[in-house]
Amino acid sequence: MPRLTRAEQRARTRRDLLDAARERFLAVGYGAASLDDIADLAGYSKGAVYSNFTDKQTLCRAVLDEIHRDKIGEVADLTIGGADLEARVQAAAEWLERTVGDVGWTMLELEFVTLSRNDPALTSVITELRNDARGAVVDLLRSIRTPSEGTGVDESALGQIADLLLSAGIGLGIQRAVDPTISVEPMVGALRTALALL
DSSP, rough: OOOOOOOOOOOHHEEEEEHHHEEEEEEEOTTTTOHHHHHHTTTTHHHHHHHHOHHHHHHHHHHHHHHHHHHHHHHHHHHHHOOOOOHHHHHHHHHHHTTTTHHHHHHHHHHHHHGGGHHHHHHHHHHHHHHHHHHHHHHHHHHHHHOOEEEOHHHHHHHHHHHHHHHHHHHHHHHHHHHSSSHHHHHHHHHHHHHOOO
């Protein structure tokens, strides 16, 4: 097996640390996960963590960025293809059922937000994560919308609907993390109505 270059080794170390951090944060939460635990799980020293990430907040933000990208990618996959709008809404409903309220992810997000109460830097990180998610929802709405011929996309309406869907999804996720019997149907109905309005 060929030797890795310095850049390849650094990328591998970073990847290993992110994987270990994701596993640990999702299993025990932000507060209970220590950098020592994450480094041990990845097979590195704590120094390797600090060589790749400024601090625990930066590492958690990177994990949450990846989770957001993964989840948005899953939804984007649902919108691609020749399926009619109703088939895509149904696929989205199935995704919501599987995903919204995932205990590890939802509680990690909630804990991270709660910690930001008296920390302006962390509040800024959370705001960036939310804005990135909003942008992705706008892009998804734009991609599955079938505008009438001759009409353009009302960007303001897309943004408002994205805000509404994102807020409803966050709230529903928290509720379902506590009680998984809560139905995703209201969210599916909101999505269907939002698309009809566009």
